[in-house]
Amino acid sequence: MKRIFFIILLLAVIVGGLVWYGFSSRFVPATSSSDKIQVVATFYPLAHFAEAVGRDYVHVTQPVPAGAEPHNFEPTPQDIITMTQADVFLYHGAGFDAWAEKVVPDVIQYGGTAVEMASFFTLLRGGEGKEETSEDGVSDPHIWLDPQLAIREVEVIRDAFISADPDHAADYAANAEKYIDALFALDRSFETGLSACKRNDVVVAHDAFSYLGARYTLNIIPIAGISPEEDPSAQKLAELTQLVKAKRIQYIFFESLVSPKFAQTLAAETGAQTAVLNPVEGLTAEEVAAGSDYLLLMEGNLRGLRTALECQF
Template identity: 35%
Template sequence: MKFRIHHLAILSLSALLIAAGCGNNNASNSSTTTNASGAAEATALPESSKLNIKVSFYPIYEFTKNVAGDLADVEALIPAGIEPHDWEPTAQDMAEISDADMLIYNGAGMEGWVDQVLESVSGTPLITVEASKGLDIMEGTEEEEADHHHEEGEHAHEDGEHAHEEGEHAHEEGEHAHEEGEHAHEEHSHDHGGLDPHVWLNPTLAIQEVRNIEAALAAAAPEHAEDFKTNAEAYVAKLEQLDQEFKDGLKDTKRKDFITQHAAFGYLAKQYGLTQVPIAGLSPEQEPSAANMSKIVEFAKEHKVKTIFFETLVSSSVADTIAKEIGAKAAVLNPIEGLTEEDRSQNLDYLGIMRQNLEALKSALNE
């Protein structure tokens, strides 16, 4: 998917920076560097004011809020119920980012709009923190698929050129197939850049993100460093307990492979000895090819899969189609990219949804 920041947003931000003298009144003495862990370092902010922190989407909000406690105002840019792959900042969002002390985002290609935002605020006192910095980021699944389409297009183009001697129509078909291959390749380049950003779905990697966030907050407000450390330790203990629950719950399952509509669970699968079999790639909007759908159906029948997982915030139609084809059921495995209204009504948070995911996996892997 292509993420664009409208010219209006850029111009609005430029005007704000000029009007404010390219500075943030709450953090006028701060500067941004990067330490060995990849978290941001900054000089102290005024003690009289809370940190004003903008974060990209829900998991980063949850981690940041638990570390910051009452010592910062933390707000997610992407509203609840919005698929983060679909979101791009408005002029108002850009203004709010420029007025904040800190912007914290996941990174690893998840927020396709971040690079342009960072370029726009370069030279301002805004502290930026990539929570996944320093983590072992895996390659995604889309590049291979897109490159495969691209090679098919090149091959068809060559066939078309060869057929030119026999007729212009065959040549045009080859050109058309070549363009389709180029289009598939171009679409890939605007998704996650070939990287899998879903690190928060592995509790041990979530702990590392929390640590990066803690280091950044402590650097920005050193007078509260001990408070941030205490808060982080308390939340890390909960994540460690969650990790143990996943280890205990998944170690002796009857099967180790599960089919998902969206390739979001690679880190979780790797951590607990499972195999994710995705219907489509990293982007939830990616439509699987007919050939890939056929392969998934064949795999599901061969391995007697009885559950096809889909996710919240996007249509379940692909998972429903495959489930109906093989006589299986469709069930939710939540990538926690944003809370739904139902999640909020049940007061669910990251830990609660992860435990729901664990129960869903235990059920499917023991059928």
């Protein structure tokens, strides 16, 4: 009888221990990155800049997967949970990642810091004219394609990390300075590389390159609007066909994350060639595998522009 009682008692202890372990482990955070700031960045440029500034002291999650276009991304329930648990939540705002703006109140409620990058800039208005945005205008979000504006983005991220983790302020400042030096070098490459070109007109798949054009005095001619999913009208395509022929434009640029059909149609109608001009909104799976990053993609954009615009060395 004593032996049976002992066995029952032992089983009770074991079961009770397992139940307690299962219960308590639900509330113990993972230790692998518990010493790092948990950062969620809504799309590639923000994630890349965050990794460059934070390096060993941050864990950066980007909900938009490789090959996906961030404008119309739909987060999963798990994505939403990850976003709300971030120490620092980086999103663009101004309608670019509207899906992310919905979780900002929850991020703040759970003690995180939400950084709306667009709020630190005066945005251009999308569409004709490229004036500063007005209350009734659609703002152009693509600030990261101007290396000088990208520098300001890095500074904003640096300051957010220092505020969240002041113990590593010197590290964030040093990392940011190093990456800013690379952005200054990129800016000088564009300035020099596009300073002596025979052509100035750049036909692009969608209206993503206004900041780049404004910085380096390029005439950007978009096929579609601010959203790459916006189809041009038949009248718009006819007008572009006439313009390309009249100016003898030799290249029509398309993008890697969206369909090239309208660029290809325009090229076929005019006898122009097609080439990629990357808005760097995200990476394809092939670009990830090849180790591409923001700087490499922008250098590729410069090479493509120099060819299309017949720039001199």
